[in-house]
Amino acid sequence: MFENVLRQADVFFTWENALLWLRALGTTLSMAVIGCCLGFILACVLVYFRSSPHRALLPLRLLLILYVEIFRRIPFLVLIFLVLFLTRALGFRLPLYWVACITVTISATAFIAEIVRAGYESVHRTQWDAAEVMNFGRFRTVWLVVMPQAWTVIIPPAFSYFVMFVKETSLASQVGVYELMQTAKYFNNIGISPFLAFGTCLALYFMVSYPLTRFGWRIERRLRERFRREEGAEPLVPALRPLPGL
Amino acid sequence: MTVAENREVQLELREVSAAYPRGGPVLRDVSLQVRKGEILSVIGPSGSGKSSLLRVLIGLLPPSAGQIVLDGEPIDYASRRHRQRVRDRLAIVFQQFNLFQNMTALRNVTVTPVKIRGEARAKAQARAEALLRRVGLADKFNSYPDELSGGQQQRVAIARALALEPEILLLDEVTSALDPEMVNEVLDAIRALSHDGITMIIVSHEMAFVREVADRVVMMAEGAVVEAGPPQQIFDAPQTQRCREFVSKILRH
Amino acid sequence: MDYTFQWGVAFGYLPELLQGAWVTFHLTFIGFWSGLAIAVFLAVGQLYGGRLLRRSISVYVVFFTNTPSLVTAFFIYYGLPEVGILWSPYVCILVNLVLKASAFLTDAIRGGVASVRVSEMEAAETLGFSMLQKIRYVIVPHVAKTLYAPISNLYIVFILGSALAAIFGVEELTGTAFNIAAETFRTIEIYSIAAGIYVLMTVAASALLALVGRWAFRVRARIF
Numbered sequence: 062m063f064e065n066v067l068r069q070a071d072v073f074f075t076w077e078n079a080l081l082w083l084r085a086l087g088t089t090l091s092m093a094v095i096g097c098c099l100g101f102i103l104a105c106v107l108v109y110f111r112s113s114p115h116r117a118l119l120p121l122r123l124l125l126i127l128y129v130e131i132f133r134r135i136p137f138l139v140l141i142f143l144v145l146f147l148t149r150a151l152g153f154r155l156p157l158y159w160v161a162c163i164t165v166t167i168s169a170t171a172f173i174a175e176i177v178r179a180g181y182e183s184v185h186r187t188q189w190d191a192a193e194v195m196n197f198g199r200f201r202t203v204w205l206v207v208m209p210q211a212w213t214v215i216i217p218p219a220f221s222y223f224v225m226f227v228k229e230t231s232l233a234s235q236v237g238v239y240e241l242m243q244t245a246k247y248f249n250n251i252g253i254s255p256f257l258a259f260g261t262c263l264a265l266y267f268m269v270s271y272p273l274t275r276f277g278w279r280i281e282r283r284l285r286e287r288f289r290r291e292e293g294a295e296p297l298v299p300a301l302r303p304l305p306g307l
Numbered sequence: 308m309t310v311a312e313n314r315e316v317q318l319e320l321r322e323v324s325a326a327y328p329r330g331g332p333v334l335r336d337v338s339l340q341v342r343k344g345e346i347l348s349v350i351g352p353s354g355s356g357k358s359s360l361l362r363v364l365i366g367l368l369p370p371s372a373g374q375i376v377l378d379g380e381p382i383d384y385a386s387r388r389h390r391q392r393v394r395d396r397l398a399i400v401f402q403q404f405n406l407f408q409n410m411t412a413l414r415n416v417t418v419t420p421v422k423i424r425g426e427a428r429a430k431a432q433a434r435a436e437a438l439l440r441r442v443g444l445a446d447k448f449n450s451y452p453d454e455l456s457g458g459q460q461q462r463v464a465i466a467r468a469l470a471l472e473p474e475i476l477l478l479d480e481v482t483s484a485l486d487p488e489m490v491n492e493v494l495d496a497i498r499a500l501s502h503d504g505i506t507m508i509i510v511s512h513e514m515a516f517v518r519e520v521a522d523r524v525v526m527m528a529e530g531a532v533v534e535a536g537p538p539q540q541i542f543d544a545p546q547t548q549r550c551r552e553f554v555s556k557i558l559r560h
Numbered sequence: 561m562d563y564t565f566q567w568g569v570a571f572g573y574l575p576e577l578l579q580g581a582w583v584t585f586h587l588t589f590i591g592f593w594s595g596l597a598i599a600v601f602l603a604v605g606q607l608y609g610g611r612l613l614r615r616s617i618s619v620y621v622v623f624f625t626n627t628p629s630l631v632t633a634f635f636i637y638y639g640l641p642e643v644g645i646l647w648s649p650y651v652c653i654l655v656n657l658v659l660k661a662s663a664f665l666t667d668a669i670r671g672g673v674a675s676v677r678v679s680e681m682e683a684a685e686t687l688g689f690s691m692l693q694k695i696r697y698v699i700v701p702h703v704a705k706t707l708y709a710p711i712s713n714l715y716i717v718f719i720l721g722s723a724l725a726a727i728f729g730v731e732e733l734t735g736t737a738f739n740i741a742a743e744t745f746r747t748i749e750i751y752s753i754a755a756g757i758y759v760l761m762t763v764a765a766s767a768l769l770a771l772v773g774r775w776a777f778r779v780r781a782r783i784f
Binding site for chain 3: 136147274
Binding site: 187188190192194198206209210 | 365366367391395403404407422
């Protein structure tokens with residue numbers, strides 16, 4: 062097996078192939094970035110309306126709650142197929158890249174909405190009161206007071222979801238998007254050893270995910286130090302990594 | 308101490324009652340008059356409804372019965388527009404977590420005039436700086452609340468309320484959450500204001516301060532007004548049993 | 561809209577889909593909880609082991625937490641036959657799941673143990689607790705309580721992550737949906753029903769775990 066790998070090495074490690082991988086990397090990252098940025102904006106809008114006290118908006122609020130609960134619980138693979146077939150059925154022959162971006166957006170909105178909601182709740186009730194008695198109005202209160210404070214609670218988990226989505230986009234290969242995974246399959250199909258093809262793919266994902274993850278820890282640590290709240294005794298070991306998948 | 312007996316009535320409560328959604332009544336048929344320029348102090352044991360009274364006035368707690376009249380106009384707290392108008396004229400300083408944590412002291416004081424009332428930034432900033440100097444925080448313009456002590460934060464909160472140029476200033480136990488060393492700096496700031504002629508309603512536990520500064524004192528218990536009168540009456544010659552008990556208990560300290 | 565919905569036909573395939581859901585269940589159940597068992601050992605090794613052991617476990621954990629499940633699955637599925645190991649798709653996915661779960665859970669457990677308060681350990685020390693007693697009376701209860709919610713959450717995440725088994729031909733829920741949809745062309749209906757089953761499964765799992773948590777650990781967890 063190893064001779065196989067060595068033999069293919071000079072066929073595999075070429076500049077053209079490197080470019081292919083690079084393009085695929087760009088596709089992977091851009092899907093995650095677009096999906097998560099849009100998802101973040103939509104999540105903020107969603108949570109804003111979901112927390113509205115107006116009774117008239119109650120049906121909308123229920124719908125938004127349902128949206129979050131449902132789309133948090135559908136596997137990405139199933140979702141991307143649904144988006145694909147639904148858009149086709151409605152007559153939109155969208156490029157597969159956009160199908161994937163839409164899927165990431167839908168999923169990210171649901172996950173990040175929970176994070177933003179936790180962010181809202183982390184802001185003390187009296188901050189809302191203080192704004193209210195000065196006639197701020199809901200939007201100004203959220204824009205000027207709540208979100209700037211909720212930021213520190215929202216950023217770390219949101220960032221870790223972003224890093225998770227970078228890896229989830231590998232499933233977009235299943236609808237044919239030419240991201241990292243699909244490129245690996247392409248190489249495997251034309252005869253390159255799976256160890257080379259998928260190994261390179263693994264390495265590239267790793268080289269993106271690990272630095273990003275560490276960056277996320279650094280952000281979290283920095284935010285936590287700046288807004289130190291008095292708690293009980295110090296933990297045994299200074300705070301370790303954030304727990305994944307939360 | 309200002310003489311306010313012959314001033315006109317600025318604010319009047321007529322048999323106002325209120326209750327929190329998941330609790331019993333906190334105000335029972337409270338009737339009260341506040342004259343222009345008067346410093347009214349509300350005292351009483353915990354749970355007597357003192358803070359709730361202020362919360363009703365500022366529109367955070369809807370009254371379930373009674374009428375509130377400001378400058379001769381009755382206010383319908385159920386109407387959002389009325390509430391907004393009241394808040395243009397009344398300002399409140401809370402017991403804690405007053406300041407916006409994400410803004411400097413200066414920005415806390417300027418944000419409402421500039422962003423909500425549309426004042427010119429330069430003008431609002433000048434006034435804010437003057438007010439902060441007035442409460443003794445000339446060097447803390449760009450400090451964030453978490454860099455300030457409790458007493459300093461409350462003084463910023465007072466400056467912020469004054470920046471709104473209210474007709475009536477409501478102070479809700481503003482020293483109760485402070486460490487003892489910081490109580491005096493806040494009381495000093497309030498004492499300085501008391502000579503300005505602004506109407507104030509001060510809910511406080513600081514009896515010596517109340518006695519010194521207030522024109523009239525209202526004693527409340529279990530949501531109702533027990534007795535009202537000048538400080539000499541309330542503290543030295545209370546006319547009701549309940550008030551007498553309360554005063555004797557607190558003055559023993 | 562050039563698609564006619566035939567929900568009746570789709571719902572007729574419910575038994576097959578539920579059969580697939582059953583496969584999803586035992587695949588993730590075995591995979592996740594085995595991963596947890598392994599993670600306990602790995603976490604202990606990482607906390608109390610020698611330098612080499614700690615390093616190796618770190619590498620393992622870092623590797624599997626920073627690579628997509630799909631890629632490691634492909635690696636196992638296509639790579640192992642090249643070295644002569646021939647496993648069924650189910651086993652390949654199961655192994656993949658165990659590896660990934662154990663990595664994430666090792667991290668989680670380590671975080672939980674690290675959050676044990678120094679004050680509690682000191683109190684136990686002054687009361688004369690032995691190491692074993694400290695573990696039993698201070699560390700384990702605290703860790704169990706702290707980690708119950710995150711681990712339950714991870715379990716749900718893994719149930720959803722198991723969908724990729726379909727790509728390798730495993731007849732779990734998504735795989736069954738693939739096949740039925742390929743046969744009947746009722747793609748939207750079948751996948752919607754499958755999605756619905758995933759939602760119900762995860763809700764049920766969350767609720768059950770919340771109940772167990774409340775009963776066994778007195779942990780108040782949110783279902784929604």
